[in-house]
Amino acid sequence: MNKTSDLETFSDESNTDETLLNTRIGTIIDGSLSKGLTVKLDSGEVPGSMIEQIAVGRYVVVQGLTNTRFFCIVTDVALAHNNPYIETNPPDTNDKYSIEIYRSTLSYGIVNIAPMLVLEKNDKKPKPVKTIPTHFSIVSQANEEDVTQIFGKADENHFYLGNPLEMDQVPINVNLDRFIERSSGVFGKSGTGKSFITRTLLSGIVKSRKASCLIFDMHNDYGWGIQNEHGQTYKGLQQLFDSNHINVITLDKKTSLARGDRADGELYISYDAIEPEDIAMLAGVLALSDVQVNALYFLRRRLGKNWFKKLLSDQEQDQNELDEFIEQGDLIKSSLGAIQRKFELFRNMKFLKEHVSDDFIEILFQKLNSGTSIVLEFGTYDNSLAAYMFVANYLTRRIHERYVSAKNKAFGKRGEDPNPLMIVIEEAHKFLTPELSQHTIFGIIARELRKYNVTLLVVDQRPSGIDDEVMSQIGTRVTCLLDNESDIRAVFSGVSGAGALREVLARLDTQQQALIMGHAVPMPVVIRTREYGPKLYAEINQQTSSSQTAKHKAEQAKTDLFG
Incomplete structure (x- = not known):
């Protein structure tokens, strides 16, 4: 008769992996699914040393009793003891022997961990966690195999973005299909490296050609090379990809030439193409009242496509035509005067012209739909929020209309599905306020x-x-350090287990670290972002055709874009 108990069987199964024993850090002593688990740390090679080897944001694996494995993230680290006497009577700091005894028997370290995923016996893919491991389950540091099992290997669908904390040789790969499937966000206070992370993500998307990107590059960070505060130069996207992958369009050719950048084309917007909807978004920037915004729609209806030109005109005939509306009681004189004063700002936008012959919107749509990404540089307008918002709104409205039309034709089987498009905007809170x-x-x-x-x-x-509703639709959130409480709260809105992750976010380094969570990763992960430098450049060059010389690239792009 076999007297082996079920408990012994479970214990034998759950401890067969020697790698778990080699990286063991402690055992589960308390916890819940909603509040997380408490782990009593082992002493370590030197009594009490284990706690100094565990950092917030690190991955651990819990071996369950029934051969299930729980993937967890460390959310807090603390000291504990089992005798209140040592709080009032700690050992003398010179008494090394007593200190070692105390550390070995009376005091210990604990960590709080949040279970995120579970891998059940015979399953190949982890699932969302719905239960917790039993008391005294063994907790181990995650290894490369664990991380790869969760995040997958780098391939055409997975892009290497960084490494977990304390695991410099283990890649974290973002699922690009899922990243572009929903809107995403890169957040962090100034100086935390948002632009570098964004540039790295964009290089992965452009390389994969899973979507075209329309990048409104307010501060000229993405198209061509930039220097950091230490004078180190980094390549822009145009320097990494050929003209079939990336074109750079500028609003300010003189600045591009002065910087030594070669723009593939220039953007001009015709007065008669501007609609009141293009201006209404600037109401806050221009201090336009509701009455004045409504007046714009009236003028467009009565004056036709020339309404914007006549508001800026110095011609007496045009002013007389506007004055007639005042005399008829259709407009208030003070409102019209205020509008014209505030519209003086548009005179400084040299990319606005009375007449533009090319249909730039159609050209832009065709390029994006064919898989070419566009970087729109703002040149000297990099500090003009009004110019940035106006151009971004103007182009996005019209490109979106083209995509809606193309998608509807595809629904009706009268055309092909348009190529996926990701629109990149900075200073997003200016566009997406409640x-x-x-x-x-x-x-x-x-x-x-x-x-x-x-x-x-x-x-x-x-x-x-x-806006909270918009934030709830942000599928993947890549968040660098934030120190404003309201910003932290906004980033975690609608995120399961946000309470535990807040402490993780608060402990990020000021640069080159980020918390990634959401649609493109199976569980939240803190990473040290990969270097945007020679290794990434080499990887891009190996996987894209970049045999064209820089001069030929620029000439070819101009020919493709403008004929």
């Missing part, structure tokens, strides 16, 4: 998910300024 998001194209895109194959990548240092 007041604006209900009415602007960017709020519409965020709420549509991927209905028309268009999503957003928002880059922002003030996520608390973004």
Whole structure:
């Protein structure tokens, strides 16, 4: 008769992996699914040393009694003891022998861990956790095999973005298909490296050609090379990819030439193409009242396509035509005067012209739909929020209209499905405030998910300024250090287990670390982001065709874009 108990059988099964024993850190002593688990740490090679080897944000694996494995993240580290006497009578600091005895018997370290995924026996893929391991389950540091099992290997669908803390040789790979499937965000206070992380993500998307990117590059960070505060130069996207992958368009050719950058084309917007909806979004920036915004719609209806030109005109005939509306009681004189004064700002936008012959929107749509990503550089307008918001709103509204039309034709089997598009905007809280998001194209895109194959990548240092409903639609969130409580709260809105992760976010380094959570990763992960440098450049060069010389690239791009 076999007297082996079920408990012994479970124990034998759960301890066959020697790697778990080699990396053991402690055992489960308390906890719940909602509040996390408490782990009593082993003493370590030197009594009490184990606690100094465990950092918030690190991965651990718990071996369950029934041969299940729980993947968890460390959320807190603390000291504990089992005798209150040592609080009032600690050993003398010179008494090394007593200190070692105390550390070995009376005091110990504990860590709190949040279970995220579970791998059940005979399953190949982890599932969301719905229970917790039993008391005294063994807790071990995660190894490369564990991380690979969760995040997958780098391939055409998975892009290497960084490494887990204390695991420099283990890659964390983001699922690009899922990243572009919904709108995403990169958040962090100024100076934390948002632009470098965004540039790295964009290089992965452009390389994969899973989506085209329309990048509104307010500060000229993405198209061509930039220097950091230490004078180190980094390549831009145009220097990594050929003209079939990336084109750089500028609003300010003189600045591009002065910087030594070669723009593939220039953007000009015709006066008669501007609609009141293009201006209404700037109401806050221009200090336009509701009455003045409504007046713009009236003028467009009565004056036709020339309404914007006549508001800026110095011609007496045009002014007389406007004065007639005042005399007829259709407009208030003070409102019209205020509008004209505030519109003086547009005179400084040299990319606005009375007449533009090319249909730039159609050209841009064709390039994006064919898989070419576009970087729109703002040159000297990099400090003009009005110019940035105006251009981003103007182009996005019209490109989105083209995508809606193409998608509807595809639904009716009268055309092909348009190529997926990701629109990249900085200072996103200016576009997506609670007041604006209900009415602007960017709020519409965020709420549509991927209905028309268009999503957003928002880059922002003030996520608390973004409408809560829009934030709830942000599928993947890459978050660098934030220290404003309202911003932290906004980033975690709608995230399961947010309480435990808040402490993880608060402990990030000021640069080159980020917490990734959401649609593109199976569980939250803290990473040290990969270097945006020679190794990444080499990887891009190996996987893309870049045999064209820089001169030929620029000439070919101009020919492709403008004929």
